[in-house]
Amino acid sequence: MNNGNESNVVRIGDYVIIQRQKYSKLHKITKKCKVTLGKDHVELDVIVGRPFWTTYKMELKSKKLFSLVECDGVESLSEQLIKDVSSGIDNRNIFDDGSSQLLSKEEIVGLRDSGLSGSEIVGHLIGNSKTFHNKTEYAQEKYLLKKEKKYFEYMTIRRPTFRLVAQIMFKQDPGKIMWLRMDTLSQITTSVGIHSHGTYLLYDSGCLGLPAASMLHYVGENGHIVNIHPGTLPQKEAIQAMNFSEDHLKSLMTVNIHKLLYNLLGNSSSHQETTNSAESLHELSKSSDVAGENLSKGDESNFQISDNKPAKGCENVPKYSSEHLTEDRHLAEEGDSKKRKLQDGEINIAKRPRWELEMDRAVDLLRAHKADGLVVVSREHPLNIVASLLPLLAVSRPLVVYCVLREPLLDLYMHLKCRGDVVGLRLTETWLRTHQVLPDRTHPDMLMDGGGGYLLVGTVVEGKRS
Known part of the structure; x- marks a missing residue:
């Protein structure tokens, strides 16, 4: 996050958390900013330039419109x-x-x-x-x-933290973040062994950028996160809400999965089988939005292998023709042509799109050395995704796959068992129940969510990658 004295005060463009009793809301500060709290509208101009954790009293300005006055504390009725x-x-x-x-x-x-x-x-x-x-x-x-x-009539302006951002997003709509609770996210970051100087791969197909924000928070400015996504643009809501500095955001590179795999493995004969399995991801990326809608409704029919055949115990990754990557190869050839023009001085470097610059950084980084960890949080079936990204992971490094349902991870578990280069496989379910702790009234909450999804964890070793 931002460092220095400026990070202690609210600035225009920052995200803040507005807390009113037990209700919390994430909001971006703009000029002439107003926020809606229930039926009330509150002007937030006065909080700009003031420190976080300042408490304000709401005073009626007109019908259902309130202004804020700074106060020392909250008075209980x-x-x-x-x-x-x-x-x-x-x-x-x-x-x-x-x-x-x-x-x-x-x-x-x-x-x-x-x-x-x-x-x-x-x-x-x-x-x-x-x-x-x-x-x-x-x-x-x-x-x-x-x-x-x-x-x-009191509210407190709080600085966004990852715990608060994750809890707010989960309360608003858990389906949008694939029911990722804070305890599950902590298990993911712990299992992948994240540290400040590491290089990590993350595949996220629709969690509002919550896994990327979690990993970027721990990596800091010295590590690297390659955020891989299936569509045109990645989701970055959680990353933006954390108010990371520009130097901190340089550690994050967002790339498209089939463009990244073609640039790294498309011309390599030693990785031909991985490339063949990666070709199916073109169809997966097209159906990711539809899969996300079906998943939020609890539909398991969306979790199918790309060739519509179930994954059996000792079957290899399904083979695919090269027709699906025709469009991606044309795009890659156009990118190579642009690079040649750049070398000839025909195109200004400043005019290159940001995604292309980040793609070059990610390719150069992964060609220099392999990743220290791989995290996959996918709405699609994870088997082909993991098989395509596994060659980019260094030996003795962890693999973590999250899924809302158990059956796709069982297919992946059996496939990795037969490969022989992933050991220590563990398939676990996260179960959490919150408790109310009050004087003489400590008991579990009556209402709780059904589950926090499933995690498959393993370690890559030397072996034949079938």
Whole structure:
């Protein structure tokens, strides 16, 4: 992330996390920036140039439009209002018949539109309630906590961290990140043995850039991450949300998988079989969007080998004709032609597209030495992808494959067992249950997600790569 004193303050173009009680939202700061929190609209101009972790109070500016005023801390409604209120012994004589509150709905809305603070509005509700003073102290606290959630008028601006970004994306829509929880991401980075001076390959076909942001966070500015994607452009939402510096982002190279494999292995006879299996990825990249939609609906029919034949225990990677790479070879020939023109001085280097520059960097890097780890997070069947990228991985280096379903990893497990150059294969399932920890009230949460996907981990060794 950004270093120096400038990283401690909010700047235009930065991403921030807006926290209001237990609700958190990721937002990008722009000029004349506004954010929507439920039905309220809040102006964020005042936070530019102020430090992170500053708390602000929302003050009504017009109907449903609030401005922010910096304050020292948060005042709890229960602490303000309950200290001078008497309480009852029990709730046996209290009945919820809808007539305990003397104020009508229109009058309550009018109190808020008049510019009263949240504590003043709740004070009016308590004063016009016929049963509040007869409730027990515990029931009164519970009532005030419910009202505080509705009329809470404080927010804190937090610096984005990877844990917070991952949790926010998972709460919004776990299907968009393939149900990748924070604990699963930590297992991926641990299993791949990531360190600050390493070179790592990552195949990501649709997780909003969350695996790339995780690996880039740990690698820093001294390592290299080759982010391989199947489509035209990679997903970078999580990477942008982390506010990485320009020097930090230089460690990341995003390349297309079939262009990378052709540049590295397309003319190599010693890797002909790997090239043949890589040719099927052209069709995989075309269907990645459709596969992602089916996966979010729980459809397992999308996980098929490219030749529509199931992977059996000791079968090799399916062979494919070279017709699928015709378009990629034309693109590669055009790239070679451009390189020749660059050498002749006919085209300015500054006009070269960024993806082409990053492709050259990735090819030069992987030709100099092989990668120190391989991570595959794919919506497609991972067998052909892993078989194509495995020759780029150095010996005694780890391989980690994540998938939402177990069956594709079982196919890959049997294939790698028969190859003889991957050992220590382990197929595991991540199971996590959160707990509520409060005084005298510690218990597991009643609601939890069904699962965190499956991981296949192994180590590459010397051997015949069939």
